Each structure stands twice: as structure tokens, then as C-alpha cells.
Amino acid sequence: MFEYAPAPESRDVVDLKSSYGLFINGEFVDGSGTPFKTVNPATEETLAEVATASSDDVDRAVQAARKAFGVWSALPGAERAKYLFRIARIIQERARELAVLESLDNGKPIRESRDVDVPLVAAHFFYYAGWADKLEYAGFGSAKPLGVAGQVIPWNFPLLMLAWKIAPALACGNTVVLKPAETTPLTALLFADICRQADLPPGVVNIVTGAGETGAAVVAHPDVNKVAFTGSTEVGRIIARTVAGTGKKLTLELGGKAANIVFDDAAVDQAVEGIVNGIFFNQGHVCCAGSRLLVQESIQEELLAALKRRLGTLRLGDPLDKNTDIGAINSAEQLAKIRRLSDLGESEGAERWSPACELPGKGFWFPPTLFTGVAQSHSVAREEIFGPVLSVLTFRTPAEAVEKANNTPYGLSAGVWTEKGSRILWMADRLRAGVVWANTFNKFDPASPFGGFKESGFGREGGRHGLEAYLEV
């Protein structure tokens, strides 16, 4: 591989403060918990100190949201729409700032935050803005909002997950209390500033930062009408148990272990690109990542050779470099988990391979990794690793591919690669997953519903379907 000169995006566009408070009722206020530090995972440098919301702070945020609910839900839909359009426009205006901040706090390559995350965030607000005055046409009968939505989001797509939660909630007339992940709070706090620039009424959006305890306080708060969570299946179960019997409406978008199925007639180069995008996009920190490659036995050798060749060209390093393909692992904790599961893969007998790949001395890094000779019983075939680790299994017949693909408690996504149209549709019918990408992978759009079957959670985000979670149906 030839060398590229460094091409770093400038950090100057971001004005980082040394400390951040909570955003409650339109104001930044101090938190009463012990503040925490958020670090740049590519360098381990501390970016800022961030307030921790105690349960009292969460209560204040919920009260502010409750008070704002009266005003916000009473606004004509067309007026709510205009606020959301404004927010979408300001996101576009401040796109570079958001992208750089996201890459700093999360570790994802600027190419992705700039070209995928932030454009999708703006698009999501545009999309749901347009629904705000058309809800009675959405097919859910009632167009009544639920009230206060408590929303807890993960660290893998911090701003995009915020958009997925806040845009439909606000469009339907709800107000929100949102808790960003403790390792990636900064773009949510910048979003708070965007709400102020848009003159959004105070209390309509409240951002409370903190770790699991803060999230638990949001979920358990008695005056929250709706809980939306994106994160691990493990935490999803706890939330479902907490919410049981309260009558709160619940949507959960949880883990996955998606099969990416390649048939012998697939266009190999395109499939290789799709496999790489499927598992190495965002360092594999993607709930719908194609983490199990199911390849038809007859083309295994050819496909793996092409895949290994391609992995050798991936550039790992500085997330702010515009040529970087693979950035930093988001946290030391996540890196430890990826290492543990990969070591387990080896000790259980799968064969591990990585391209020659120099890891930076500081920060949290993991090379793109393949496991071959994987059995369905192996941990690397069953557990969600949430990192740049691909497990390769084989199959002979379409029926066997379906059987293996569905042999998981998860059901978020699946991929199919074949030139035969009827086979795509046959497979898509039988794959028990909420999203099926055929001859493509990891595509997202605000108009397209996203969410899982089985233990990948319930409810959909995006599209007309995404409104259901925020309306009294």
C-alpha cells in the first residue's frame, strides 16, 4: 500500500469549553452529581468535564418537559414543523463543527461523521418536520402526543441517535428528556445550543448527562409517559422490566448479530465492499453490523482472498484525517470487551487473522480482524462483539443459509448478495430481521423504518412507522 500524506481536518472549527452543564428548561445549569471527564479515544486526552445529573436533576428536567408539554403540544403542527425545519437548517449550517466534534468525542473517522452521520441528522429533522402538520394522515387514527418522552441513547452514533429520538418525538408534539452516553455527550450539548439558536421554547428539549444511574432515573421517572432506548440487549431487558406494569409506552432498539450472506453468483468485488462496509463501518460499533459472514462453500477461497486483499488497504489511524477508514475504539472498556471476545474466539478454536496494521501508541485501537473456521456454537458467532471483528461461516444451500442466519436470538438486520432476483426475495421472506439489505449493506434513510425482531427490540424508528412510538395509538 502506498503512503498518503496526512490530511487532517482542522479542529479550529470547534470551540471546546473546559466544562459543560446540564441543559434544563432552556438553560445550562450545574449538575448535582460528581462531574465526569469525556476523552478523545484516539489520544486519551481529556476533552471536557461534564456534569452528572442526579435523580433530582432528572426530576427538574422532567418537570420542565412537563410544563413545556402544554405549550408545545398545543402549537399548531405547522408551527412545530417550522421549529424543526429551523433546527435542520442550523445543523446544516454548523455541519462541519458537529462532524469534527463527533469525531473528537467518539473516535469515528471524519469521512463518516462528515458524510454519513451529520447529513443524516439534518435529513432526519427535515423528514419529521414535514410530518408535524400531517399526523392525521399517518394512519394511526389519533394524532395525539403521549407527553414527556425519556430517551437514552448510545455512544456509537451520538448525534444521529439523538436525531432519531428527538425529531419524531417533537414532531408529534411530545417534549423530551434525553440522556446521551457518558463517553460521547458533547454533540448532544452542542445540539442544546442549536435549540437555543432556533428559539425552541424552553423545556421542550432537555439534555441530562451522566452514566447508567442517570439513565435509570430517566426511565423510572413516574411522570415520563414514553421510554425510548437504543443500546445493548442486556440493558434493554432491565428497562423492559422496569417499565413493566407502568403503562409507559416503550420502544427498544437493541443488539444484533447480523448475517451477511454471499451466494456463489454474487458480484465478488461488490460483495467485498459490502462486507467491509458491513462490519468495519464505524469500527464495527453498529448494532446492525454484518458481523457474521455466511459464504457459500464453493466460493469461500476466492472471496476470502479478495476480502483479505481489501482489508490490507484499509487505513487505520487519526479519526480527523480525511483518508482514515478505521478510527479509534470508543472507550477502554469497549476495547477490553473486543479483546476478551476475540481471545475467546481463538481459544475456542477459530482461526484469527488481521492485516499488517500499525496501531498508534496512544488511544484505543483494534485492527480489522477476521475469524475463519467458525462454528455456530462459537462465542464469536453468537455474541455481539460491537467491534471490527468478522466471523466467517459457510453454507451449501439457500435453506442452510436461512437456517444459520436465523439461528440467533437477535433479529435486527441481514444482508444477501446474489445476482438472482427471485432468490433475493425468497431469502428476504425467510430472514427474521427488521432490515434486509440485498446487494448493499448499512444503508440508512429517515424515510425508511429501522428496528428489530426478537431480542433486537421492538418498535421502529424512521419513516411513517416511526411516528407510532410517539402517538397515542
Next chain:
Amino acid sequence: MSRLSVRKTYKLYIGGAFPRSESGRSYPVTSAKGDFLANASRASRKDARDAVVAARKAFPGWSGATAYNRGQILYRIAEMLEGRRAQFADELGGGKRAALEQVDATVDRLVWYAGWSDKIASVHGAANPVAGPYFNLSTPEPTGVVAVVAPADPLLGLVSVVAPAIVTGNTCVVVASEPSPLGAITLSEVLATSDLPGGVVNVLTGRQSELAPWLAAHMDVNAIDLTGVADADLALSCEQAAAENLKRVLRPAAAPDWAADPGIGRMTAFLETKTVWHPVGI
């Protein structure tokens, strides 16, 4: 001398067959006035597991059948029920006219749901105009195996919870009303003669407080309908147990009025949305 009648043995309905409870247990069922009617099977945990296995086995075939075919079969159930109108009215007891009205309403409900089989995808699916060269379609898909704790209303209530679950391709395990389980077993005879594949509907009779928690905690059940659970503590514990494998839970805030327009909520509660993407190109 008057003839002694031949009574029916009320058994369970699992996988298209009518077995007794493997536990050998039964419990007496009485009329509203307290007269003995029959000994119903008191299903065990093993029976509940067998029923889930039967429902899971039936799922690929039933969910893979065409919507038209499922609609035909639901309509066939209505036909069979209509043919046994008098028998069902007799079993319901009470005033004859009121009982016949209940049976008629039940037949009509089945016909209503039968018609939904090939329309729900049009109403609940979507063609999504994404910002790129992709074909993108969302379709409603059945959730899987649904545990249904049936309400006390032994016929209209029962059919009003079972029909919406199965018309979209789910299979189910039904816990019949504990005090009035006999209608559910007689309905099973109708189901068994309506071309409904065995295992699509499985009926357990017995103690709700025993059966519901087993099904709520069963890891191969995808969803649970708690409509028939009147005991709030039992409903809560079932809802908590259901969290373990993230079952979809239907627990109406108030007891439903079975005479009212049912809407599509009972169908959509047990539907997943599947979205398929494909690039557009030459």
C-alpha cells in the same frame, strides 16, 4: 324410558390433536348456577411446553402461506361455526336469544378478520422514498409464537383475541378462560375441521395463574397477550417475566368491549416491520 346422553370428554388441543393433560389432572367446570357441566383438563407445564413446540413447528408453514389462503381458512372457520350455531348457543347458556346473538357476532368477527389477511400489508406497510437509488419496501411480518391469555368472555372474547393473532401468520398458544373453558374446546373442534393446519392454534385449559407465568417466561414465545389476566399482580409478574426475551406484550389499559369495532391494533401488536433495500441500476 328416556335415553342416557353420551357426554363429551373435554381435552386439550395441541398440534391438531386432542390429548388429555399429560399430568392426568382435571378440574370441574360448573354453569353459572353452579351445576356440574364437565371435568376439563388441567394443563401442566409440560403441556404448555408441548403446545409451544407445536406452535413453533406450525409457524413456517402458516406464516409462509399466502395471505389469500389464510383469509380463506379464517372464512372457513366462520362457516363451520355458523353450522354449529345452535350447539354454541346451548353451551353459552343464559337466555337463548342473547346466546345466539353472541354466536352470530363471533361468526361476523371471524369474517371481518378473514378479510384483513390480504389488506393489512397495504394499510400497515410502506414504499419508502429514500434519498438514493434504492428500492425500499416495508412489509408487516408475523411476530412468531404468541401466547394468548383469553378473556372471560368464552366465545366472542376468545375469537376476538385469537383471530387477529393468527390472520397475519402468527401461531398461538391459548390459555382458555378458567371458569368457562368448554367453549374454547368446542371451538377447537371447529378449528380442526376448517383446514387450519394443526399447531396454528393450541388450546390449554386449567389454572391461569399456573399457565400464564410459564408462557410469559418461555424463551421460545415471541409475544404475550395478557388481555384475560384480571389479577393485576399476576399481569405484572407476567410482564416482568416477558422482559427476559423481550416479548411483545399486549396488556389493554381497560377491559375491552368485545361488541365494539376492534380496529387493527390487535393485529399490529403482533406484527414486525421488515424493510428490504435493493440498489437500482442497470
